[in-house]
Amino acid sequence: MSIFLLILFFILMFIGIPIAASLGISVVATILLYTDVPISIVTQSMYSSMNSFIMVAVPLFILAGIIMDEGGVAEKIFDFAKSAVGWMTGGLGHVNILAGLIFAGMAGSSVADIASIGRITISAMTKNKYPLEYASALTLITSMLATIIPPSILMVVAASTAGVSIGSALVGGLVPGVLIAIIFMCYNYYYSKKHGYGVRQKFEWSVFRKEFVHAIPALLAPVILLAGILSGVFTPTEAAAIAVLYTLVVALFVYKGLTFRKLPNIFFRTANLTGTILFIAVTAKAASWVFEYDGLPSKIATFIGGISDSPLIIMLLLFVFFIIVGMFMDATAAIFILVPILMPTVLAVGIDPVFFVVFLVVLLSVGLVTPPVGVCLYATCNITGLKIEKLSKASLPWILGTFAVLLVFIFVPQIITAPISWFNL
Template identity: 45%
Template structure:
């Protein structure tokens, strides 16, 4: 039964049918073929979307778009340059730091590319970094937004898996920091070796001015994450705070957006969120088919034949996650893989949160790789670097990312420690 659904879905996807439609149609065909009640589709879709937590998705998307339009991104970049710009590989570190902070508000990797990409690439190339290297670093740092709370993918994945969204967001912080540090180490080594980056004179006055201008912008992730992890607000309420705060900063403090801009951004965010949540709805029907067909138990049995240790189980699953993430939308991939592989991982001794965050980290690689990486094509467009050349320049960064994935699989505390510290 499950194989019928997967085959029909693959066929429709190859015919370039939108993934949400392909997933829904393949579920309908499977239920009809095996004479199961089609009413289960509407029931499962209605149940999956009936969640207060999922209101956070359109709200965080809106907050990210307000940041992009309202000038917060440029000020965050200036503040990061004031703090780490004088280090070896300085502007590369600024690229990493600004993406980390921006991801702590928007939760969207594509928004990071669209907003910060032109600024970071222009700044790096003007200081002697090759354009392909600048574009490749910008490409990989954009994936930090998929790990750093409030990651939209983590919110959707945790809600789908029936896990605490707040705990899952906290779990993404450790891998996000690890990836940022690993990228900074590589950037330092390669910049020293090849002489990338012009040395700029330090100006206390300029640095203080940049930090002061950015205070309202960098205050957003502090307020959001402190409120959420302290238990004062839920993730959904934190998303509402993010929208309100960024709107005040962009509209009143910076005065770079008006009422018409807010209306336009709200409509745009609704459309984008609708596409994400539609995939969640139709994936619930596929989950019903997988459950009826006992696919999770079958997957568990297959994985146990390769050695049932948690590390080996995650490494095998990591290959699946990366391949699937390279071939399809990562939200759809997560929602299809969770009901199949999460029970198998738990049976092998993997913590549910460890599995979820590791899956998200693996799928995030697909955002930056061909053939369907949305961040890859966005970075190529912004940087004017041809896609094949950008992929070649990004190869060392892919290797850094793979090392980080192995570390996440091998050391569960990278995920679990922030959860224990931040969700007491």
């Protein structure tokens, strides 16, 4: 059953049928051909998957990200980052990374990062003698941080699917996101110095203070969200609602980059993107029911357990597996399909489930920037006009650096799990 469902799903997807429709058709066909179960079980499973308070966070974080994109927040973040690190060797490259890191703590979406900060940073870098390929690759790879740093939408989805604390998973993504950003900055410094990229500028305290003051309303957003979640004042879902309210007030009345006339279009964009994600979610829930009916999770657990019972070996195998999956499957669909299948194995060999969720999301975020289905890769190509082949080649060193960091996490998982324990999450 499970093999038939997956083969049919990939066939339908690769001939151009939308992911959610491909998955839904595959589920219905599998149930009709292999079981006597009433097809109404599909609709019941779909409804139950969305009848969740936790999943409300997804459209709310999407709405907050779009408000920031439309409200002029990106420009303030860029100006502040430029005043802070623009004086260093490879300055605008560092600005690109720092701005992406800050925006990641507000938007939760890699595509939103490309559409807002990405346009600004690529333009600024090319005007200051950085090659277009280098500027575009750095911008593309930095967009991954929005999928890792809280309030990551994918992290919320993965934690909810795995049945682990969303707050723990969000905090778990903070350290990897920051460490990856530091690795990016180190490589940018080395490469820019080697090739003489960029125009150095003088650090000025007066400019830094001015831009910092202007950026305070934007910078407070991730602080409020993370502090509220860590302190237990509000849940991640309530944090999403607060994020919407706060960013709306800032965009309308502080930066004044947003008007009430733009709100209907913002709500439409939110509904469109939310519908895409949640449609995948409901069909994936039905697929998970088929996998459980067929006993696929236990079969996978037995198979992997037969290879090794070492958590280290299992994580190395999953490392390779997730890289391949991320390249060929939408990250949201991969989470909804793979997490229910793999969780029994993860728990059986003693891998921390929160560590597993964070590791999964970070690896799947790489799939957003690699061919053949990387949505951020295509978005960056549309912005810059570069061919996919050139941009992919230019991005390779950054991707290899990300893989190196992830291998370190496999051998030292405490880098991710320790901060979570500090906050008693």
